[in-house]
Amino acid sequence: MTRTRTALPFRFSAWLGSAIILLGGGVGAVGIPAQASVPAASSESSQPVYPSASPSDEEEDDESILIPTVTSQEGKFYLAVTDAAIDNVDSEKIMNEVRAAVDDQHAKILLGVDQKPNNLKGAGQLVRGMLLFGDTDALSDDWLEDGKTQGYVGAGWIVIGVMLPEKPGGEVEVSVDPGRNVSEVDPGSKQEIVDAGKEQFAAGNYTEGISAVALSSTQELDAPLDQKISLSIALGFLAVIALAIVFVALRSKRRKAQQVAIEQLGKDSERWENSIQRHLKKLRDSKMERIETTQNLSSSRAIGEVQSQREQALHEGPGTSVVHTDENSTEQLSPTQARALEQKAEELRLLSRAVEVSNSLAGxxxxxxxxxxxxxxxxxxxxxxxxxxxxxxxxxxxxxxxxxxxxxxxxxxxxxxxxxxxxxxxxxxxxxxxxxxxxxxxxxxxxxxxxxxxxxxxxxxxxxxxxxxxxxxxxxxxxxxxxxxxxxxxxxxxxxxxx
Structure with missing residues (x-):
């Protein structure tokens, strides 16, 4: 996502003076020594630097400080370039070069670029100005109470200021201010960030130098995963584990239920088969007494049908058994076979009883x-x-x-x-x-x-x-x-x- 905004002017008013006094400050920004083309980190950079001068007359009051607002933003990388520096910086190229590296780390990075001449005291004041007057939430919520002791940059943020020289070949200042929960990977990592683009800056290639600084910040500073994100990940992981446990439990329960059903079906099938064999033997052993029947009586037609079905059952015999009593047998009854076996057992049971009734009535x-x-x-x-x-x-x-x-x-x-x-x-x-x-x-x-x-x-x-x-x-x-x-x-x- 890329957007361009005009830099926002802020005048030195009585309100600004009061805010600056609350913030404290007044020490110089991180600068480059006269003999170097790229500034080195100052040992005094631990104190916040904010615009602290007061206008001496109405003419100076008419001058304004331009704080860059975000001109390009994608993912966790925010690039803010003033109108004065926009012609010397290829924002799209910077975004393309740092996109992947920024996505692979946890911190949000705000990188502001300005160019002299201006009313700022270097890159350090540029950083502080973006914190106080910029359009991001990089400033810590408790900066008034704890800023002097714990830092002004919010947790999970890295704020970088790059001040370009007025003319090519001049000094480029770089200031890095990490959030209170962002730590150096190794001692001196902040200096590594400051020095990262010095060769490109010395050659006048400001775009490549800024990209090098941004890439170095992703490698030299370490930010913990956002608590909300980590909590979401943890909860998501726990949810996955819970679902896996439920799935395994349900699957195990289903398998057990299927095994129980298979075992029960085997027992029922054996019982039905035994019933078929028992009643067939009973039909063979009991000679059916013949009763003269007539079709005009319901009871007579019933007796005649019993006699007919008995003869048919004895003629067909038991048929082929579908029950496997061998425990090692893997072949199981299908639902259709089970229903047919159960139906056959019931038919022979009723026929056997009907033969008993007919024989008793004829006896x-x-x-x-x-x-x-x-x-x-x-x-x-x-x-x-x-x-x-x-x-x-x-x-x-x-x-x-x-x-x-x-x-x-x-x-x-x-x-x-x-x-x-x-x-x-x-x-x-x-x-x-x-x-x-x-x-x-x-x-x-x-x-x-x-x-x-x-x-x-x-x-x-x-x-x-x-x-x-x-x-x-x-x-x-x-x-x-x-x-x-x-x-x-x-x-x-x-x-x-x-x-």
């Missing part, structure tokens, strides 16, 4: 009695759920309440009659007609229970969550329970519901 009164009792028990459970529903708040206002009361009365009587028939059936009589009677009753019961759930969800009645869960558990589309023979058989003829 005569004594063998069928446990199945009839389970059917009756489940139906009574449904009737009791209807009674609990009617006892709920607001259910009497529902339209379904009338049908619920009817089911409670009529089904209780019909269950008693059917229970008596289960004990009278002889071994030669088919159990399918009696099973169909229970089947139809179960359809009626479940239709009313489903209506209870639907109307309670949209009406004023308040249905307890536990009661609603029990009702859903009894409906045919819920999970199949082995102690509910009708729900087991219905899974083989799902379209039979309602017939």
């Amino acid at each position: 005569g009164p004594r063998a069928a009695l446990p199945i009839w009792n389970q059917i009756i028990s489940k139906h009574q459970e449904g009737i009791e759920l209807l009674v609990a529903f009617l006892d709920g708040s607001g259910t009497s206002q529902l339209e379904v309440s009338r049908a619920a009361r009817t089911i409670i009365v009529t089904h209780t009587d019909e269950l008693e009659q059917l229970r008596a028939l289960t004990k009278e059936k002889s071994a030669t009589q088919s159990a399918l007609p009696l099973l169909q009677d229970f089947w139809v009753l179960r359809d009626e019961l479940e239709n009313v229970l489903a209506s209870c759930l639907n109307e309670a969800a949209s009406g004023p009645a308040r249905l307890e969550p536990k009661l609603a869960a029990k009702i859903r558990g009894l409906l045919t589309n819920s999970e199949v329970q082995d102690d509910d023979p009708i729900s087991v058989l219905r899974r083989f003829v799902p379209e039979s519901r309602g017939n």
Whole structure:
């Protein structure tokens, strides 16, 4: 970034005099001995030098001191050149030569250039004038209180003044004032900066000499990293470490979770495979009793489908196992394989149970009695759920309440009659007609229970969550329970519901 401004004039007024008195000073600037072309650092340069003369008459008061303002600035390097010296200095070339070196160090550098004749007492007063009247914040905030003891340049700044001679071949003065936290790399480093451009200055090449001085200041003076920047870096570093720790922890946790899932899948797969083998063996060992079926009865179609699927399962056999029990095996089940294996195990479990129910019903009164009792028990459970529903708040206002009361009365009587028939059936009589009677009753019961759930969800009645869960558990589309023979058989003829 480069910008050009006109040098700012400041007149010797009563205010300036007061400021100078507060700052103190009055000693000479760093100068070059008469025999040298470039000034050497003065031993008296530790005291601040500010314009301290007072006008003796009105004519002298009309003269002004020109303090250079920043004409070029890029990164941490600020170059201030007065109008008097601007024609002898190539600012752009200086900026190009020092840019990289300045970016690699921590201090901000303010370099001012002026040319005699002027009302300044050399490069030292040029430095002090830029501090007090310049357009940067290089002046320390506590210069009034601590300037005399700790220096006037702010922390992290290096201020350099270069005073060019009036005519070529004259002396060039250089003054260097580092901030209080800027230290010399080696003893005498400040003098190295002062002497850095003397060959170029002696040859009249002011641009190269100024560049040499600026470059030397980046090498001979050491400034600590700004606390805000260092704090930001430290916090950023800590944040990176924290993120890395979190990442490693999450990655480790994910790996552990994946390993646990893999191990669990292996255990589940082995369990499903064992279930498949066990139920296939059970199907082979249990000869299915043949029951004459008819397509006009739902229960009959269910029994016929059970017989068909048993024969198909035995014909297909166990198939190829996808379970690897070898701990050293690296092959794992895919999600699709796992779902297929689980589904196969469940299908064979239900088929095995359905075969048990069919064989019991075909085995005569004594063998069928446990199945009839389970059917009756489940139906009574449904009737009791209807009674609990009617006892709920607001259910009497529902339209379904009338049908619920009817089911409670009529089904209780019909269950008693059917229970008596289960004990009278002889071994030669088919159990399918009696099973169909229970089947139809179960359809009626479940239709009313489903209506209870639907109307309670949209009406004023308040249905307890536990009661609603029990009702859903009894409906045919819920999970199949082995102690509910009708729900087991219905899974083989799902379209039979309602017939």
